Amino acid sequence: MLSRRVWMIALVLIAAAASGTAVAAPPKDAIVVGLLAEPVTMDPPQITDLNSARVTKRIFEGLVGQELGSYKIVPGLAQKWDISKDGLTYTFHLRPGVKFHDGTPLTAEAVKFCFDRQMDDKGPFYATGTYPYVKGFLGNVAAVEVVNPSTVQIRLKSPLTPFLQYLAHQSLFISSPEALKKWGKDIVKHPVGTGPFKLEAWEPGVRVVLARNDSYWGGAPKVRQAIYVPIIEAQARLSAIKTGEIDLTMDVPPDSLDELRKDPNIVVAEANSSAAWYIALNTRHPVLKDKRVRQALNFAVNKDAIIRDILKNTAIVSKSPLSPVYGPYHEDKVPTYPYDPAKAKALLKDAGYANGFDVTFFVPESGSGMQSPVEMATVIQANLAQVGVRAKIQTMEWGAYLKKYLDGPDMAEMSWNPSIGDPDHMMYMLLSSERFPPAFNAGFYQNPRVDELLKKGRTTIDDKERIPLYKEAQKLVVDDAPWIFVDHGKQVIVHRKRVQGFKLHPNFDLVLTPVTLQ
Amino acid sequence: MAAAGAGGGLFAYVARRLLLAVPVLLGVSVLVFGVLHLAPGDPAAIMLGAQATREDVERLRRDLGLDQPLPVQYFRWMSHVVRGDLGRSIPLGREVLPEVLLRFKATLILTAGALLVAVIVGVPAGILSATRQYTWLDKAAMGIAVTGQSLPVFWTGIMLIIAFALSLRWFPSAGMTSPYGGGGAADVLWHLVLPAVTLGTASAAALARLTRSSVLEIVRQDYVRSARAKGLAERGVILRHVLKNAVNPIITVLGLQVGYLLGGAILTETVFSWPGLGSMMVRAIQARDYPLVQGGVLLIATTFVVVNLVVDLLYAVFDPRIRYE
Numbered sequence: 001m002l003s004r005r006v007w008m009i010a011l012v013l014i015a016a017a018a019s020g021t022a023v024a025a026p027p028k029d030a031i032v033v034g035l036l037a038e039p040v041t042m043d044p045p046q047i048t049d050l051n052s053a054r055v056t057k058r059i060f061e062g063l064v065g066q067e068l069g070s071y072k073i074v075p076g077l078a079q080k081w082d083i084s085k086d087g088l089t090y091t092f093h094l095r096p097g098v099k100f101h102d103g104t105p106l107t108a109e110a111v112k113f114c115f116d117r118q119m120d121d122k123g124p125f126y127a128t129g130t131y132p133y134v135k136g137f138l139g140n141v142a143a144v145e146v147v148n149p150s151t152v153q154i155r156l157k158s159p160l161t162p163f164l165q166y167l168a169h170q171s172l173f174i175s176s177p178e179a180l181k182k183w184g185k186d187i188v189k190h191p192v193g194t195g196p197f198k199l200e201a202w203e204p205g206v207r208v209v210l211a212r213n214d215s216y217w218g219g220a221p222k223v224r225q226a227i228y229v230p231i232i233e234a235q236a237r238l239s240a241i242k243t244g245e246i247d248l249t250m251d252v253p254p255d256s257l258d259e260l261r262k263d264p265n266i267v268v269a270e271a272n273s274s275a276a277w278y279i280a281l282n283t284r285h286p287v288l289k290d291k292r293v294r295q296a297l298n299f300a301v302n303k304d305a306i307i308r309d310i311l312k313n314t315a316i317v318s319k320s321p322l323s324p325v326y327g328p329y330h331e332d333k334v335p336t337y338p339y340d341p342a343k344a345k346a347l348l349k350d351a352g353y354a355n356g357f358d359v360t361f362f363v364p365e366s367g368s369g370m371q372s373p374v375e376m377a378t379v380i381q382a383n384l385a386q387v388g389v390r391a392k393i394q395t396m397e398w399g400a401y402l403k404k405y406l407d408g409p410d411m412a413e414m415s416w417n418p419s420i421g422d423p424d425h426m427m428y429m430l431l432s433s434e435r436f437p438p439a440f441n442a443g444f445y446q447n448p449r450v451d452e453l454l455k456k457g458r459t460t461i462d463d464k465e466r467i468p469l470y471k472e473a474q475k476l477v478v479d480d481a482p483w484i485f486v487d488h489g490k491q492v493i494v495h496r497k498r499v500q501g502f503k504l505h506p507n508f509d510l511v512l513t514p515v516t517l518q
Numbered sequence: 519m520a521a522a523g524a525g526g527g528l529f530a531y532v533a534r535r536l537l538l539a540v541p542v543l544l545g546v547s548v549l550v551f552g553v554l555h556l557a558p559g560d561p562a563a564i565m566l567g568a569q570a571t572r573e574d575v576e577r578l579r580r581d582l583g584l585d586q587p588l589p590v591q592y593f594r595w596m597s598h599v600v601r602g603d604l605g606r607s608i609p610l611g612r613e614v615l616p617e618v619l620l621r622f623k624a625t626l627i628l629t630a631g632a633l634l635v636a637v638i639v640g641v642p643a644g645i646l647s648a649t650r651q652y653t654w655l656d657k658a659a660m661g662i663a664v665t666g667q668s669l670p671v672f673w674t675g676i677m678l679i680i681a682f683a684l685s686l687r688w689f690p691s692a693g694m695t696s697p698y699g700g701g702g703a704a705d706v707l708w709h710l711v712l713p714a715v716t717l718g719t720a721s722a723a724a725l726a727r728l729t730r731s732s733v734l735e736i737v738r739q740d741y742v743r744s745a746r747a748k749g750l751a752e753r754g755v756i757l758r759h760v761l762k763n764a765v766n767p768i769i770t771v772l773g774l775q776v777g778y779l780l781g782g783a784i785l786t787e788t789v790f791s792w793p794g795l796g797s798m799m800v801r802a803i804q805a806r807d808y809p810l811v812q813g814g815v816l817l818i819a820t821t822f823v824v825v826n827l828v829v830d831l832l833y834a835v836f837d838p839r840i841r842y843e
Binding site: 026027030032034037040041043046048049129130131132133134135136139185186188189201203204205206207209227229230231232233235236237238239240242243245246397398399400402403404406438439 | 557558559560563564565566570571572573574575577578581582606608609610611612617620621624675676679680683684687690691692693694695697698699788789790791793794797798801804805806
């Protein structure tokens with residue numbers, strides 16, 4: 001009977017498959033990382049997503065780097081550098097003897113080549129990619145000049161203090177010019193850098209395999225292979241980490257964290273991040289233009305309850321735009337907005353809205369770093385209703401939402417995960433009046449003193465002078481309440497106990513160099 | 519082949535059908551291009567995210583040719599398509615054609631697995647139900663079928679992961695191969711079981727119900743009564759006389775199921791991180807990756823046309839009365 005025969009064959013095949021592969025013990029020297037999605041591109045200047053950055057930053061390096069666990073700038077491919085008194089000329093002295101993975105040497109020419117590739121839209125290699133951040137990060141660069149084979153000079157058009165932090169961003173990482181000449185547009189899948197790992201294989205949708213670079217200038221990593229697999233579904237990531245199919249992952253369902261913390265084979269690593277989750281309030285809206293109303297909304301929202309019940313303690317309350325990971329730049333002594341509906345009502349009454357008002361509240365269905373946007377919006381809507389504010393939620397898919405957000409909505413959720421470790425990238429980018437829509441100051445917030453402080457902060461090099469500027473700006477911004485300050489999400493990484501020495505970095509990077517496997 | 523009797527007729531028929539596919543595919547291309555570009559959201563802005571400057575967004579739009587009027591963009595794209603060049607994905611920077619073909623292979627493996635599940639579960643269940651009409655077996659089988667057809671795949675998938683990957687640890691929870699690689703066909707098969715069962719469940723149910731009704735219809739025909747009257751064993755009656763005549767509607771539905779499975783694969787692929795066209799398309803749509811979505815849809819549409827043609831040709835194999843001219 002035909003169907004019976006088919007049955008038999010299928011069963012035999014399945015049994016053979018199951019017995020052939022029944023969970024092999026993971027290799028001792030290969031770490032398997034479960035990412036939310038596979039990398040998009042491995043050409044550093046073209047990267048705009050976290051998954052690509054988390055893989056590609058193992059392969060490439062910048063002139064400067066960040067100390068693991070903080071935003072402190074440390075030497076990278078440049079051993080040391082000098083900044084001229086006027087803040088316009090940066091001279092970098094390259095580390096001697098560094099080679100790209102293809103064997104070609106790192107030279108000042110190579111550095112110039114990588115920057116010119118993006119800046120010079122008439123240049124021969126401009127067409128090998130699209131460069132999302134070129135204006136943002138290199139727009140202020142006048143020229144890159146080779147002084148000698150191991151010295152490169154970058155001249156700026158005007159002083160810009162965050163520039164050194166820009167150089168630690170992957171878009172300004174250095175790749176092999178020879179590889180670019182060889183691969184052209186296909187450089188996106190043939191990365192050649194100087195980093196501790198090099199690409200061994202990329203099977204699209206399946207896995208990326210990085211192999212240890214044995215001749216890495218900083219000493220070869222202890223892990224022989226780093227294997228990245230995309231696991232889109234949170235429940236599947238949870239299952240894979242619990243069964244040991246993967247060694248390290250992130251964004252498991254928040255409900256499962258307590259159980260994972262009790263699992264003897266698993267470590268839940270947590271750290272604060274620089275991310276800010278807020279609701280932008282349109283300061284040109286007829287009602288929201290009144291500072292008292294905006295302050296009232298801040299008092300009305302129960303941030304602690306949101307963090308406890310929805311985010312399962314994977315966040316801390318946001319007091320100002322800058323989270324504590326900004327170290328000396330973070331200001332703790334700002335006006336605070338504890339949950340206080342009575343005070344919110346009083347402020348609204350004061351402003352002439354004792355009976356509340358109507359407002360449209362834009363909410364994305366999901367999106368980069370948005371945590372649980374709809375659930376959080378629902379609670380916030382209920383909180384606001386208690387003080388008489390009738391917020392009408394309008395949800396949108398992320399792509400459409402982003403467009404709406406840049407149209408200057410009345411009231412809209414946003415999550416900002418700065419890729420640059422400089423306070424400027426938070427304060428200036430989101431709150432300067434030079435950044436009105438279509439840039440990201442979506443609420444048209446404007447305070448002349450804040451503008452002045454942020455402008456000065458961009459050009460002041462000495463930390464001692466710079467820190468007070470941002471501290472004052474934070475106090476002013478928090479008092480003006482252009483946002484409802486909600487939370488700073490924590491990074492939560494779950495890994496098997498056999499992974500030792502893993503340390504979180506504030507910008508969500510997954511650094512594998514110090515990791516050992518048991 | 520039965521239709522071979524028609525000789526050149528068959529060839530002409532296939533040629534005519536393929537020629538007719540051209541306007542269909544052209545229509546599909548206009549439709550998908552229009553719908554995609556009219557949907558709000560700008561690939562440059564999405565790609566660059568919050569941290570880019572306005573100049574960078576505008577520069578990227580210009581570099582991508584998105585600042586041109588829509589008809590210009592369409593004709594520019596189409597003029598490349600007719601030359602076999604589907605362009606490059608916007609965020610991936612990779613050529614679309616090799617990318618979609620590679621992903622399509624994974625989707626075909628999944629679809630084939632699901633179809634196998636559907637056939638080996640659905641057809642016998644339908645025959646069993648029909649031959650034992652109104653018994654508890656029939657009622658149970660049809661009850662399960664209705665339930666199976668109503669379950670959403672993302673729910674079935676997650677339940678299977680919890681039961682068979684997390685608790686029993688029989689099968690892996692995600693992917694098509696082991697992360698360490700080198701597993702070969704057995705490894706793929708092992709990874710295929712849960713997604714294929716997830717995706718095949720609804721089809722198996724649909725097939726069981728259809729097989730039951732078509733067998734029931736034929737069982738009542740005179741020639742079946744004659745076959746029984748001349749003393750044939752019941753098994754012979756069912757296999758040789760009933761099933762052979764019930765097979766054409768089953769093939770029609772199987773053809774439709776291939777389409778359903780290709781579409782349904784999107785959710786299953788996402789749940790199991792299966793590296794197929796579906797999971798890639800979801801990501802491409804979210805990123806407004808026009809070239810990749812357009813290329814993927816064209817490929818799926820082409821598959822539909824081909825599957826329909828194959829189904830029509832198969833009728834003749836099973837029913838010698840059908841000829842193609």
